[in-house]
Amino acid sequence: MLWIPPRSVFQNLGTHLILCFLCGMMSADPTTETVIGLMTKYPLIDGHNDLALKMRILYNNQLSQVDLRSINKVATDINRLKTGHVGAQVFAAYVLCASQKKDAVRLTLEQIDLIRRMCTEHPDLELVTSAKGLNSTKKIACLISIEGGHSIDSSLPTLRMFYQLGVRSMALTHTCNTPWAESSSTIYDVYQRENDSLTDFGKDVVKEMNRLGMIVDLSHSSWSTARAVLQVSKAPVIFSHSSAHSVCNHSRNVPDDLLHKLKEKRGLIMVNMHSKFVACQHQADVSTVADHFTHLRKVIGAESIGVGGDFDGAVEFPLGLEDVSKYPTLIQELVKRNWTEKELSGVLRLNFLRVFEEVEKERDRLKGTLPSEAQIPLAKVENPCRLVLRHPNKQDPQFSRDKSDFVAPMCLVWRIIVTLIPCFLLIQ
Ligand SMILES: *[C@@H]1O[C@H](CO)[C@@H](O)[C@H](O)[C@H]1NC(C)=O
Ligand SMILES: *[C@@H]1O[C@H](CO)[C@@H](O)[C@H](O)[C@H]1NC(C)=O
Ligand SMILES: *[C@@H]1O[C@H](CO)[C@@H](O)[C@H](O)[C@H]1NC(C)=O
Ligand SMILES: *[C@@H]1O[C@H](CO)[C@@H](O)[C@H](O)[C@H]1NC(C)=O
Ligand SMILES: [Zn+2]
Numbered sequence: 161m162l163w164i165p166p167r168s169v170f171q172n173l174g175t176h177l178i179l180c181f182l183c184g185m186m187s188a189d190p191t192t193e194t195v196i197g198l199m200t201k202y203p204l205i206d207g208h209n210d211l212a213l214k215m216r217i218l219y220n221n222q223l224s225q226v227d228l229r230s231i232n233k234v235a236t237d238i239n240r241l242k243t244g245h246v247g248a249q250v251f252a253a254y255v256l257c258a259s260q261k262k263d264a265v266r267l268t269l270e271q272i273d274l275i276r277r278m279c280t281e282h283p284d285l286e287l288v289t290s291a292k293g294l295n296s297t298k299k300i301a302c303l304i305s306i307e308g309g310h311s312i313d314s315s316l317p318t319l320r321m322f323y324q325l326g327v328r329s330m331a332l333t334h335t336c337n338t339p340w341a342e343s344s345s346t347i348y349d350v351y352q353r354e355n356d357s358l359t360d361f362g363k364d365v366v367k368e369m370n371r372l373g374m375i376v377d378l379s380h381s382s383w384s385t386a387r388a389v390l391q392v393s394k395a396p397v398i399f400s401h402s403s404a405h406s407v408c409n410h411s412r413n414v415p416d417d418l419l420h421k422l423k424e425k426r427g428l429i430m431v432n433m434h435s436k437f438v439a440c441q442h443q444a445d446v447s448t449v450a451d452h453f454t455h456l457r458k459v460i461g462a463e464s465i466g467v468g469g470d471f472d473g474a475v476e477f478p479l480g481l482e483d484v485s486k487y488p489t490l491i492q493e494l495v496k497r498n499w500t501e502k503e504l505s506g507v508l509r510l511n512f513l514r515v516f517e518e519v520e521k522e523r524d525r526l527k528g529t530l531p532s533e534a535q536i537p538l539a540k541v542e543n544p545c546r547l548v549l550r551h552p553n554k555q556d557p558q559f560s561r562d563k564s565d566f567v568a569p570m571c572l573v574w575r576i577i578v579t580l581i582p583c584f585l586l587i588q
Pocket of ligand 4: 497
């Protein structure tokens, strides 16, 4: 039987609702509604996230052990992406610099596999590989990026195969130099050189990325490398997770003169939230992060700014911005500072979409250009146990097979042992 509530219940309920509504109006911050409306209309595209690395560290990449909707030990999961109004996340297939000259390519492949699995097996996520795909999905879009040129082991065919697997951006370095590009960091003492921050092969990498339609990411590169890339690249480039050097003078941040060049190239700086880059110290708050936005807007305009949180990569985040669910707090601070809807729609979403589209347009313009067959001189990637399947380049005075064996005695010893083992087996 249907229970029909007496009239008075409705009346009381109505009064309560009105009272609640009024007290809600009085206590709630008037900007909250604006922010949620804005972020619903323009879901955030976040330029950088290291959840994939955390998956390796914490779960050995065993996705079956994890409920992606809610993960305690990290700053990123689907529930919090939704609360944060994140509409798209660029996930880094990052492998540590220590893997350079070792198994960087294999490890990168495994991280790509992980991100692909995350984004194709879970119903709330969708792997996208084009601006159109990114703009049209109703799910949380995932993009794959590579963080550090060591991942391609100085090989353009490897770069192309990563593109085939869905990778749509690559940072040229992480904290180590590569044989062809220079890092902003000097903690790894590898591939040091002077006045050659982007070698001829480095230029070939940038051109091949233009041809493929892969976004060049300058976060982690040295300023001198960044300047060289800005001259070579035909398409806009990004800093996927860097902040303003004038506000905090960390070498990972971008100085004003470089910002001007970035703007000329129609590029984008996506602001990093890491306290150390934002405040140059361990503690920061939302206001300090907003100071970076204010400065960047003053120097290059809101249309050159985006957001690249660096959650699960960096270790310390500002008070109130501890994980991906907190992005509305940041946007609220910008609304309070009178940023307009037009400016914020760009920062949240449209600026990145524009850059991605322009990168694709350059790719389309280059249609018909053949894949680059440029190869780095072998001498520059000398590595004792690298198997060289082609004749060494006789034109290259620094390299000859004999010299390579000679400078790598351990490898020579190894080859002798490998040759002798079958003999021992035969004797026994
Ligand atoms: C994204 O989609 C919206 C709505 O469908 C459309 O108006 C807009 O032009 C699209 N933008 C891009 C960059 O594709
Ligand atoms: C590098 O450039 C600096 C300044 O332009 C110059 O003084 C120096 O000699 C150069 N070094 C090399 C190895 O070319
Ligand atoms: C950065 O700025 C601080 C003070 O703002 C100054 O003490 C320090 O020397 C600067 N560091 C560099 C590398 O310019
Ligand atoms: C924002 O605009 C209001 C009204 O125009 C003004 O009173 C306030 O000072 C402005 N705030 C900032 C941070 O510019
Ligand atoms: Zn990084």
